[in-house]
Amino acid sequence: MTAADAPLFDFFSQPALPAPDVPADELREIVAQEWGLHVTLRSLGSQQDQNFMAHDADGEAVGVLKISNPAFGEAEIDLLDRAADLVAAGRPDLRVARVVRRDGEPLRGWFDTSHGRLHARLLTVVHGRTLNGSRHLSPAVVERLGVLAAAVSRTLESVEDPAQERVLQWDLQHARRVVELLAPQDPDAAVRERVLAESATALAALEPLADRLPRQLGHFDLTDDNVVVPPGGVLPDGVVDFGDVLRSYRVAELAVTISSVLHHAGAEVESVLPAVRAFDAERHLTDDEVEALWPLVVLRGAVLVVSGRDQAVLDPGNAYAQDGLDREWRIFEKATEVPLPVVTALLRDALGRSTLREPAAGGRLLPAGLAVDVLDAGTRSELNDLGAWQDPGTLDRGAARLLAAGSDVVVLAHAVPVLTGAPTLSPEPPASVPTGSTLWLARAQPLLAPFPGDVRVSGPVVELLGDEAVLRVRGAEALAGPVAAGAEFGRLPAGTPVLVQVLRGTGDLDVPARVRAAQAPGWLAQVADPAPLLGLDPVVPVGAHEVLRRREQVLAEVQEHYYAQPPQIERGWREHLADVDGRVYLDMVNNVTSVGHAHPRVAEAAGRQLRLLNTNSRFHYAAVAEFAEKIAATLPDELDTVFLVNSGSEAVDLALRIVMASTGRRHVVAMREAYHGWTFASDAVSTSVADNPNALATRPDWVHTVDAANSYRGTYRGQEAHRYAPEAVATIRELAGRVDLAGFVAETYFGNAGGVALPPGYLEAVYAAVREAGGLTVADEVQVGYGRLGHWFWGFEQQGVVPDVVAVAKSVGNGTPVGAVVTRREVADRYRTQGYFFSSTGGSPVSSVVGATVLDVIREERLQENAATVGTHLRERLRELGTRHELLGTVHGDGLYLGVEFVRDRTTLEPATAETAAICDRLLDLGVVMQPTGDHLNVLKVKPPLCVARESVDYFADALDRVLTEGW
Known part of the structure; x- marks a missing residue:
């Protein structure tokens, strides 16, 4: 034959399959x-x-x-x-x-x-690239894998073929036989024992369901190696290698696909959820399939390990088989890292099928009549003010204060995320969600049995085993044996924390005291809230997704937020931000909060002034004069007259109106690709297509533009950048011959492009031409001013010029809405021709006090010097990355006003727009807040608070290096 x-073919008749050669x-x-x-x-x-x-x-x-x-x-x-x-x-x-x-x-x-x-x-060749290797897979790519698996499964669901009954080792219907055949042959005892043990656990969960699982023809190898991303694309749309087609469990198609995600950089069990949701949307998973899914993932990992190791011995010259051993082991490790019931509960929650069941109501854990207080250690809690959350001892001190104030018992609630003690500069989210309640007692108390059961004692852990639940108390004393409901069976000590957990069922799982928020739905399904046993109502936290839904329901859609699935940020401290899940992020983008989040001097000044007075700025009070004097003192002597407003948009708008009023003219020249604000006048001179796709086509007739003086990707690059100034001068002179030119407005450091310095001498030449034509010059310092450049307090100083009007905001109020326009007295006086000016809250008592305090902090804490030293160090770190990562085209900027520009080709400068967005998302996973800027949205805008530490910028550079190495 x-x-x-x-x-x-029957694998069990012919288990040795060396490849042809x-x-x-x-x-x-x-x-x-x-x-x-x-x-x-x-x-x-x-x-x-x-x-x-x-x-x-x-x-x-x-x-x-x-x-x-x-x-x-x-x-x-x-x-x-x-x-x-x-x-x-x-x-x-x-x-x-x-x-x-x-x-x-x-x-x-x-x-x-x-x-x-x-x-x-x-x-046929399916052109593009596979997802081969262990680079990071974004949630969008993982979701697409689920879509592809569902599409193939749907297409083949009704196909019957005699050859479908062939028996392959990869068919998870035969996983038990494969593992039992190959695992005992493995020479490594540790590998052998672990694979057999984990497979037995998975099979125990799977086999009672097996007869109820739908079966059909499928691909059953739709993995990262066997899907193809089109050239220049991001999401796979190609399917190759139908070598494992057969009839098996329908849900095994998904199990095989998601198992291949687990070896990729940064993957955790929750990383597969986008694929699971996508598959279920197209191929509705039965409850039995949901229960069977993770046992099948574990078995897939086990089969990969034993088969790969066996093939490597059988076919030692097969490099493909040898290379896969580490990846296959990582899949198995990740698949078994979290207990099966926990992952299955996590899957059910992701699909909206949670079936939490509270155990039967019990009695009290402590005697009645005790004064019980709940300790809030969450992100918004006053306990964590002024950076106190960074000290793990804050929790015990907070409990001690409540006990000293008269509480008998202080309780840290179950399931409410804790910020206290969370690490900064961590690529991993902390275990912040309690799976039980922690108690502090003023005096030792008897431990009462809330339900009947048997008491088991193991060191500091006491367990009460009931019919439906297990009470686990860590830190108590008790005697083993049976106990009736309500009876005393132990003692709780005073002054030290005691953890109380209520585990559902037999309590076989070792449930950590705290777990990561992303995995919390799975772990919390294994426990019940001990609050009723303490005489408290269970706490039901409101999730970030619910708050986002409410926001999107009531706010205009155009009022966007960072990130598609943003963390809910509720606290800041210095250069750090914290979300409601207790995760701390490094803020590398927030140039609004110049002196750092929650600066105590700023907060104290604002609070004190609010207790004194805050009113319309047209009243007479000292703070406004003091603030205006301090701003003027930072500028050249001739810029001596200050207007106070609410925002950067208003500052630019007012600056333009002042120019028009002073000159009696209306036409203005602006630099292309810039953003100046959203008010009528500031928007009119904004030409960034990233902010408004129709920016150039919708300018009013009084706005004229000159070329963007971008020496990296503009018309003139590198040594040729000196040509921008003469061309701009020629344009201005030509305009002056035919229109009534009022002035020129530009950022003094090209911020919207990502912190690109203007060519040397550019503003000197352009300002001279404008003044020659009788116009005035406006320096938009909204982003760059206030010491951010490090070597210069104002951006125009880098160009060696003095503008006629300066507009500034953002840094001025450290997040409080206040901005300023500063000009010469004679220019300001001419604005009287337009009537009067006031801003109800610009220059109010509170905004004035805050503004003055910010300037004091910048000077006294030497934040401009910090911007120079730390910023220079960061720039060198980032430039070094460019020597190793081709995607990084260049690093712009000075001080803490930097831009990291990504390009697909360093010659053509094709912007890496999609890559930049994905890099920002991946950085968020690693604990760094970053956003893109520029007309092509391919530049990281690196503008952290001026207080940022060297350690923090090193963390950012290391995280970016990791992303560029592992993928995004």
Whole structure:
């Protein structure tokens, strides 16, 4: 009997499958002789087959030559090709690897080779890249994997084929047999024992469900290696390698797919949830399938490990098999890192199918009549003010204060995230969600049994085993034995924290005292809230997603927020931000909070003034004069007259109105690609297409533009950048000959482009031309002013000029809405022709006191010097990254006003817009808040609070290095 007539393959009859090893030269001759194709062949990896990429004489890929393992017969190979054709026909939006046809005939067949009679076929090339390797997969890519798995599953659901009953080692219906066959042969006892133990646990969960799981034909190898991302794309749309097609559990399609996510950088069990939700949306998972899913993932990991290690021994020359060993072990490790019931509960929660069941109501844990207070250690709690959350001892001190004030018992609530003690500069979210209640007692108290059961004691852990739940108390004393409900069975000590957990069922799981917020739904499903046992009502936290839903329901859609799924930020301290889940982020983008979040001097000054007076700025009070004097003192002597407003947009708007009033003219020149604000006048001179796609086409007739003086990606680059100034001067002079030119407005340091310095001498030449035409110059210092450049307090100082009008905001109030416009007295006086000016809250008592305090802090804490030293260090760190990562085109800026520009090609400067957005998302995962800027949104705007520490900027540089290395 020939291989073509062989019966269906049965792995358990033939477990050894070394891949064919036919020389490439021999195959090239067969292809030429049989199919008339003259090709070169480049070997591709495969565990059990032999694959080559075939190129023609011009180097164009003409197909993938696949030499099937001789163990597979004609019927099975036909099944694989049929499945590929069905998916291609059923889902024309997918690119599928199929047999190449010429004149309607498939290029496939059985051929005699030096290694026997083998089946060869030429498959179409699905151009692009696979997700091979262990680079990070974004949630969008993971979601797409679930979409692809569901699409293929849906297409093949009704197909029947005799060859579908073949028995492969990868069919998870046979996982028990595969593991029991191969694991005992593994020479590493630790690997052998762990695989057998974890497989037994998974099988115990799976096998009671097996008969109820739907079965169908499927791909069952739709992994990161077997999907293809189109050239220049981000999301996969191609499917290759139908080699494992057979009939098995429908949900195994998803299990195989998501298991392949687990070895990628940064992957945790929760990383697969986007794929699970996407699959369920298209292929509704039954409750049994949800219960079976993670046991199948564990078994997939186990089968990969034992099969890969076995193949590596059997076929030591197979580099593909050898290279996969670490990835396969990581899949298994990640699949078994969190207990099965926890992951299954997490899956159910992600699909909206949580079935939490409280145990039967019990009695009290402590005697009645005690005064019980709840200790709030969450993100908003006063306990964590002034950076106190960074000290783990804050929690015990907070409890001690309540006890000293008269509480008998202080309780840290179950399931409410705790910020206290959370780390800064951490790539991992902290374990912040309590799975029980922590108690502090003023005096020792008897421990009462809330339900009958048996008491078990193991060191400091006391357990009461009931019919429906287990009470676990860490830090108590008790005697073992049976106990009735309400009886005393131990003692709780005074002054030290005691953890109380109520575990559902038999309490077999070792539930950590706190868990990460992303995994909390899974862990909390294993426990009940002890609050009723303490005479308290259970706490029901409001999740960030619910708050986001409310925000989006009531705010205008155009009022956007950072990130598609933003963390709910409720606290800041210096350069750090904290969300409601107790995660702390490094804020590298917030130039509004110049002297640091929650600066105590600013907060104290604002609070004190609010207790004194806050009113309309037209009243007479000292603070406004003191603030205006301090601003003017930072500027050249001739800039001596101050207007106070609410924001940067208002500051630029007023500056333009002052220019028009002073000159009696209306036409203004602005630099292209800049953003100045959202008010009528400031928007009119804004030409950034990132902020307004129609910016250039919708300028009013009084606005004229000159080229963006961007020496990196503008019209003139590098040494040619000196040409911007003469061209701008020529434009201004030409305009002055035909319109009544009022003035010129520009950022003094090209901020919207990502902190690009203007060419040397640019403003000197342009300002001279404007003044020659009788106009005035406006320096938009809204972003760059106030010491951010480090070496200069104001951006115009870097250019060696003095503008006629300065507009500033953002840094002025450290987050309080206040801005300023400063000009010469004679210019300001001419604004009287427009009537009077006032801003109700710009320059109010509170905003004035805050503004004055900010200037004091910048000077006294030497924050401008910090911007210079720390900023220079950061710039060098970032530039070094550019020597190792081609995507990083350049680093712009000075001080703490930097821009990291990403390009796909350093010659063409094609902007890496999609990559930049994904990098920002990945940085958020690592605990860094960052956003893109520039007309192409391909520049990281690096503008942290001026107090940022060297340690923090090093963390940012390291995190960015990690992202560029691992992927995004």
